[in-house]
Amino acid sequence: MRLPRRILAFAGRLLSQPGPLASVLFLVGLALLAAFADRLGIDPLAQDIAASLEGPSAAHWFGTDELGRDIGARVIHGARTSLITAAGAVLIAGAVGVPIGLVAGFFGGWRDAALMRAVDVLMALPGILLAMALIAVIGRSQSAALVAVGITGIPSFARVTRAQVLSLRKRDFVTAVEAFGGTPGYNMFRTVLPNAWSPILVQVVVLSSVAILLEAALAFLGVGIPPPTPSWGEMLRTGKSYLHDAPHYAVLPGLVLTVTILAFDTLGRGMTRLLEDRDSGASGLKLEQASR
């Protein structure tokens, strides 16, 4: 009812800046290409050994790989893998991490201690190692990669949510609900959560880029999504063997990967900056801050 209007206004202000606008355009374009990859008349699996490891040309914009497959087609299909994994992983991480942070921050005490210790355990290993260890246990598949990347994202959601909830918990309007008789459940879901969305949203964007990177890294190490499903990391992995003869093989897919990550990052930074402006603008003109 009201929330959508606020979100629209926020999106409007976000997209009035060139960086975030370009990022969104790129990401939407990429998503569309990935979604309709099958109808583009390009085949990521069609081999043409005679034309292997060719540089970029009119027929193959991104050149061909060691089996003569069109790298451009593989990049587009790889985008699908990447985006699906990222979306799924962020969903898992958020679905687990946000409630953890909410409960830990809202109730504090032993619940907080127990939950956050559990989160600490996940943090003790670098994300890539955690994902690798998980894949070692559950085996190598697309869903394994998705779940493993998702689990590594749980701590960030939990911590961001908890920090936000903790600061909200001290605000009088939360105490006020308690004072006029709202139950803890009402307070947590109806008062605290609606006020905690913005940093969580930023986290969604930030983690999307982390997830894409992680998925690619796993594939690069040979423990990600098994071939022949096209994946950016996998292409870099193979491409690296042909650095001398066909540098485009590793360089071009890597470029697309990098631009995707940068787009998410730019978007995330734009959102953070807007939210900071809004928060500092809330208390009036803030002339005090103008002094140096």
Next chain:
Amino acid sequence: MISYLLRRILQLLPVLLIASVLVWGMIYAVPGNPVAVMVGENASAEQVAAETARLGLDRPVAVQYAAWLGSALRGDLGASIHSREPVLKLIGERLPATLQLAALATLLALALGIPVALAGAVAPNSWLDRLLSGWSALALGVPTFWLGILLILLFAVELRWLPSASGYVAFWDAPLQTLRNTALPALTLAVYVSGIFARFLRASLITELNADYVRTARAKGLPERTVVMRHALRNALLPFITIVGIMTASFIGGAVVTESVFTYPGIGRLLIQAISSRDYPLIQGCILVILGIYVAINVVVDLVYAYVDPRIEYS
């Protein structure tokens, strides 16, 4: 202060304990009979039974864990399934290379990141700041494996200045050789982490530069240089210590990708090899050692904190 440190260590203990349970338990989560996996696919039923007994897997779970933890604490991490060599020895061979890479990468990242943060923070939103922020974003966004490939292309394939794959030589034996070998992987890691450093330090510096005590310092008539370096930077470096600690810890094992781009013989690559060959004792050993170093670095960070922040003694 001693009590503060002890308390922090006590907080880390449960993490380590739970983690060790998980590491130990991961074998059981593997589909199929773990012993069969460990003995090999062609093993006979007797062999499996013998191995089960040898590993004590027929005993109650808690006893098994206690025995495992006990020997792990005594330094006995078992033997690799593949090479039959003690896990500890395998790890010991790789650790120096990893530590050396981590140290060099951290130093490089600090050298790249701190000046960028300083230059940006003293004039926020100036063209220089925007440029440097863009650089940080780029440093952060470029995947290390792609950057590694680009660096190899440039320095090894095109210019032929540096080797594309690097073995490990102890620094004291051949310092120059070491630098040549470690330069590219360290630079790859450092570029990424310098982005994190710069972004974090810039933000905390800007916060500090807007703090009241900085205004006080200016009101005293201190030169701007002194205001920034003596007042703001020192305060901004406090939270930064934690970030440096986390990042350094993440180089231990977390540098797998970079290590494999440059085929660098670190602990991360050992772990990959272990995973791809399903060498469970080796996997467990690697993870335990990485966790141990993570905890140790955390303790060091706390020590540094207690040393530089006068408030800690009394809190």
Next chain:
Amino acid sequence: MKVDPVLSVRGLQVSFAGAEGPVPAVRGVDLDVWPDEVLGIVGESGSGKSVTALAIAGLLAGNAQVRGSVFVDGQDVVRASPDELRRLRAERIGFIFQDPTTTLNPLMTVGRQVTEGQVAAGRLARGEAGARAAALLREVDIADPVGRAGQYPHQFSGGMRQRAVIAMAMAGRPRLIIADEPTTALDVTVQAQILSVLARRQAETGAAVILITHDLGVVAEVAHRVAVMYGGRVVETGPVRDIFRNPRHPYTAALLNSIPRLDRADSRLDPIPGQPPMPAELPSGCAFEPRCALGRGQLVCRASDPPLEPQGPAQRAACHFAGEAAAPVRAAARAAEPRPEPTAEPLLIVDDLRVHYPIRAGVLRRTVGHVRAVDGVSLSVRPGETVSLVGESGCGKTTTGRAVMGLVKTAGGRILFDGQALGGLGPAGWRKARRHMQYIFQDPYSSLNPVKPVGEVVAEPLRIHGVYEALGGARYVAGLFERVGLSPRVMERYPREFSGGQKQRIGIARALALQPRLLILDEPVAALDVSIQAQIVNLLQDLQQDLGLAYLFIAHDLSVVRHISDRVAVMYLGRIVEEGPKDAIYERPMHPYTQSLLSAVPTPDPDARRHRIVLEGEIPNPASPPTGCTFHPRCFRADERCAREAPAFVPVPGEATRAACHYPGPLAGAPAGEATSLEAAS
């Protein structure tokens, strides 16, 4: 005057870059300050007083546009190079900031910070810095200055930090000292100490001082001359006595009328309507016009901004009708309406209430003791009555209010509401009880849910209790808005679109929604501008009269408390030390703490400058309170019995109050003499 002024400001204009063009914060200010003189600058938020101060020291950020001229000791600040500016600050200007908790660098010893500026300017040898720091700290009455100089700010109490800041400002023997709200963040007894240190050091050094404050009492007490600022301009200036006796500008007059006074007991305040203008949206013509009783609607006032013109020998005012503004008719001097003597059974009874917070220490964070935040408080509130809890920070007044509301766990004692014990209530029982008791928060900025339109904010308690429809739905909520003086048309808007005073009205509407019988008001006006406070205080009084509400009023401002209360309880370190009818407490206090507290409050009357009882020291750490009477280390009547034996809280024979003191009694014979000797002793 023959001497040249130390500071001379002409046509100062400051504007900041805003989203919609530059925002004028200061719009043409002229000031002169001579040596050995204290100029008080008063104004509300957005009046431009702090920006003026920062501009004088050249401390404004790069996004500030400064025009006009500022000469300090003959040196132009506006056109000075960074180097000249630095030298000026090191040698001729000392700056004292508001919040002593944040003005010192936490990572540097206090001594080093005090002398650092002088060392950097080459006016002090590094080797002598230590001794100089100790000497400076001694001059602001810091005990053990040598030891203290080597300590860090977190080891200092709030008052001591502010002394250190004063020492720092004095380090270069500046000719001009600018103090920006130097006591606003401090407790009233500490404020008295700091003001007297500041006054003494000013007299000793003959420096010129600019004292910026919103507190008319502080100005009346220490300033020689006053400049009143409004909407970025000085609207009136003159000797302190003239300003307070014979204000020529309608704003000054109205401001003086709107504040509650410690020395008077009016039944009703005379608020200034509306709110101070935001620098971004100043009205055309006279900035005060929308709120001015004299000029409202006058064409000339709307059309042109009046210049600051002489009014009499020493006074100047910026008003088209300056002459007529005179004579602060205290229109509100209506006689206090006799309140019905409340005889009914108490609505709220608090009996021996205790709230303890655990102190954890050691490796295992075991509880090693308790902070007795509230340590045996007993009080009662009858229907229609206002009982106030007053005290300085950390005395437990807010915790008491929150415990009554069930927001903090109690460690002992009973709370009875309407005869029913609240202690053993389960969640459902509390829910029911809370319908009849509501809480109003101090900070209107944080007490309203920012993502809900204010209509929903007010309706929320009704929905939670499932009585929204039963009570009349949106119509009822609209009625609540009208009740607190807001148009129901604003119900669709979000909290951030309202000013502080309006937000507080919304908070009150929300508290009234469930038709409670008791309101617990936690510093409800402390965060508001002076001219807005009166509006809210009046609203609260009207509501009480119309609805028969009982108030538990928690505050540190003794003037507001005197104005609104029927009975007053004074708290110190978790206990009530004196309690009684308002007039008895204010006219004939029996407890030494009450007496000191009252004497520490500055009165907005320059002729009433009296000798204060300046209490030594600050409030002790509640984690380890002193033995016996917890007030004894600071008490002027204490003897060894007080250190040994805690006094009982009993009626004072022959007096109207009850007190916890071994030696209660009115302030003996010549309070002035006694106070002077005390002051000398401190």
